[in-house]
Amino acid sequence: MNPKKAIPSFLFLFFCIVSQGQIDKNAPAVEADVVIYGGTSAAVIAAVQVKKMGKSVVVVSPDKHLGGLSSSGLGYTDTGNKSVIGGLARTFYQKIYNYYQEPSTWKWQDQDSYGNIGQGTPAIDGTQRTMWIFEPHIAEKVFEDFVSENQITVYRDEYLNRETGVKKTGNRISSITTESGLSFKAKVFIDATYEGDLMASAGVSYTIGRESCDTYKEQWNGVQPEVFHHSHHFGNLRISPYNTPGDPESGLLKGISTEAPGAKCDGDHRIQAYCFRVCMTRVKENRIPFEKPEGYDPEQYELLVRLYGKGWDETFNKFDPIPNLKTDTNNHGPFSTDYIGMNYEYPEADYQKRREIVKAHETYQKGLFYFMANDPRIPEKVRNAYNQWGLAKDEFADNGHWPYQIYVREARRMIGKYVMTEHEILGEKTVPDPVGMGSYTLDSHNVQRYITSEGYVQNEGDIGVHPDNPYRISLGSILPEQKECDNLVVPVAVSSSHIAFGSIRMEPVFMILAQSAATVAVMAIEQHKSVVQDLEYASLRKQLEADGQVLESASSQNH
Incomplete structure (x- = not known):
């Protein structure tokens, strides 16, 4: 067995060793009715649905651990x-x-x-x-239960060759090949990655960053300076961005952009910030104290010192409790775990560059925890409280108790048959052919940290607008244009504007859309339709509802 394919020792271990132990990289391409690329929650759910509908499926996962954010701290x-x-x-x-x-x-x-x-x-x-x-490990057990119960073959630690690994015949993907040389053929492919790597390599149109308000006639897209919907901004605290407060000649503190933020509603290349959703505990027997990471740079956190100096103290507001006295710890406040502005290259970066970006985020976040627990410039009561916390010893044991997956809140977004916008989310426009529903706030984390015209530091991009009712998500938002690819379905990097994706990008929605994507794939095969875009919606809807998908709600029917 290739040691790269080693997997966690849950009850499914024997099955997976048998199924993957026969890998011969000189063998012909692995064939299945449906091939799914990705290791996210959506990838697993899509595979389960394919098997439940009686077709063969293979999951090709760049991840060793399945479930994406759902099993990596976002509990x-x-x-x-x-x-x-x-x-x-x-x-x-x-x-x-x-x-x-x-x-x-x-x-x-x-x-x-x-x-x-x-x-x-x-x-x-x-x-x-x-x-x-x-808890993260419970979620991972559930995903692995799905795999073992449905006898799903998973190829782990297999990265798509994004340069030459996608072969097309006309508008169809004929095969995909990973960097290790394994090839896979299918009638229909599903891209279940956060990054949309298969979609992009197949030549499907996509976008990155924020559209202007004019692009889709939206209010909340594009640059939104002086819009503060949450508490993740510096407000009127008048904090200097310079090494010597008030002196531009002394140079900028780290993490602050020298670029102008842009005018309101301008489109740009920037994407909302990433972080790790870290699982912490105060249970001494289960706690790993925060350690100084390699590359630790206390100068990165000077803004936090100045923030406390202004009287801010919301340190523990997003230590959200999960079972067994642990937390799902998220970004909160003007300066926190979001590494603002340091992920712009991530969506298009090669794998090595992505690893470097992820590592920089890890170092920043570990350094932040160490700084808050140990630096004498942090208020003593905060330091004392922080020192009671640490990483949970019984989570992510083979990764230094650190989450496997960074929170890729947004990367590429497909430009498909139908583009979801804030109008659909807010109930201002009727959605045709729904394949699922969402309901969460239009939620974007900060996108940039810049210097205001008055010479102070400020964050920009944090938006939160709540829809009055649940909303439908269109079939066209998971399908590429037929002329670009006619046997691919994309349930994660869906076709939507930046701000609409802020609501759609929730893990339950990804699982909902994944089940629908798999249903589209299987029904297209069953009906001998070589083009997934040709699937007749009425029959699809009947199947989705029979399988428990919710396509309407009493409140949404009024819109």
């Missing part, structure tokens, strides 16, 4: 309106619930002491037998 689920989460997505959360019904799962606290606080919905829904808040 405080962005549910929105949970009533529109159906199908296999809901099954995932029901499987989470089942694990937490086992007393052995509650190792560091009992269930009663955990309580039942979630994000907009109770964490545990006993009536529906769903649980929306969970």
